[in-house]
Amino acid sequence: MKEKPKILVVGAGYAGIAFLKSLDEECFRLGDFTIINKNSYHYHSTMLHKVATAENSGKIMFDLREFLHPEIKIIQQLVLDIDEENHTVTTEFSKFKYDYLICAAGFEKESFNLKGIENAVFIDSYIQASRICEIIKDKFTKALENGTGLSIAVCGSGLTGIEFSASCANMLKKKLEFYRQDSSKFDKFSVNLISSTPRLLTFFSEKISQKILKNLTKLGVKVTHNTRISSLEKYRVNFQNGGYLDADIIVWTAGVRGASVVSQSYIESERGRVKVDSKLKTFDHENVFCIGDVSAVSDGNGGFYPPTAQIACEQGEFLAKEFKAMLENKDFKEEFKFKSHGVICSIGHSYAVANVLGFEMSGVVPAFLKTMVEKKWNMKLLGLKGLIL
Structure with a gap:
């Protein structure tokens, strides 16, 4: 009997999980699938700011065995090296x-080699977000x-920075009210x-940017525009213009890059991300x-x-179709094409701004839409059960 090809997935973020959840029974009959991840769970990375502020918003973390096909082998280990020439992944x-490797290792913090960056905390994992919550x-x-x-x-002041700031301000207000201060x-x-840009989220219109600022201010967030950071101290943020801000907690949300275990293996990379072709191959x-x-x-x-x-x-779902065709020895002429459906930024629990299919909106409707996007992913993982989590 012909041996099944070994298909190895590194990482249990949205991309890797979307790939595995989009495979059908025939794929598992024809291929041997394994996922390696440093944790035994998958989480909503777009909701980490809620973990960091203890915002009650439904289930965020899911055990891998809770929703993955029983034929998929789960290896909970940290990946240290990828050797493409010898088709080998080394863990701790x-x-x-492997015969085929799918790198979906996710992101890590982007520090831009800033002096004193070790004095900040980062919302770059479920564990880190939980740690920030405890520190606060x-x-x-x-x-x-x-x-x-x-x-x-x-x-x-990207999406994470704005959403965390709003959620954090809400948390502080509620705690002060609870303790009857x-x-x-x-x-x-x-x-x-602290924002380096003249206005917030410049991919939105000026009108929406002003609404974001207005609602952040209403929540108690103090926004500083057009300010670049020169260095961090233990309890101080220093600015390039000579000013500074004293702070008890410094949270860094100024950028992410692709996981270095993947990007360091390739010459063709862009800020830690590996360039791929229309089939998502390196x-x-x-x-x-x-x-x-x-x-x-x-x-x-x-x-x-x-x-x-x-x-x-979308990449994960596309790649599942590609692998199904490959395992069944069929031609696959489709190329990956992406068209954004829009972006939603929540500012507090019941207010959000959005650009959906070219239309900008604000208020409770985009807040509801964001909740539905999160529920849709829950359903991808758990079926109808995910709708009520």
Whole structure:
């Protein structure tokens, strides 16, 4: 009997899971599938800011065995090296051979070699987000006991920075109200969002940017525009213009890059993301595919699509169709083409702004749409059960 091809998936983020969840029974009959991930679970990476602020928003983390096909082998180990020439992935404990490799290792923090970056915390994993939550709770408690305040600096005004700032400000307000603190003390507990741009989320219109600013301010977030950071100290953010901001907690949300275990193996890379062709293959090896945050997909205009959960899911689904055809020895002429359906940014629990299919909107409707996007992914994992989680 002919041996099944060994198909190895590295990473259990949106891309890797979308690939595995889009395979049918025939694929598992014809191929031997294994996933390697440092954790035994998958989580909503787009919801990590809620983990960091203890915002109650349904299930965020899922055990891999809870939803993956029983034929898929799960290896919980940290990947240390990928050897494409010898078709081998080395982990902290073992070596694994493959016939086809799917790199979906996700993202890691982008520090831009900033001096003092070790003084910041990062929302780059479920564990880190949980740690930030505990740090905030601990410092909040001590601030109440000592009669002092609490200043949180958020460095970076992208989607994560804005969503975390809003959620964090909400959390602080609720905690102050719970402990029946006088409203005059609220100003001592601040969230400061530092933005290098003249306005927030410049891919939105000026009108939407102003709405974002207005609602952040309403929540108590203090926004600083047009300010670049020169260095970080333990309790201080230094600016290039000579100013500074004292802070009890510094949260870095100024960027991410593809996982270095993948990107360091390739010459053809773009900010830690490996360039891929229209079949999502790397240009160096026919049997290696990159999807999700470690992949750089040409946008046809000389640039690359930004790494988002949306494109990661579509890559995973496309690659599943490609592998099904390959395992069944059928031609697969389709090429990966991406067209964004839009972007949604939540500002608090019941307000969001969005650009959906070219139409901008704000308020409760885009907030509801974002919740539905999250529920849709839950259903991808668990079926109808995911709708009520």
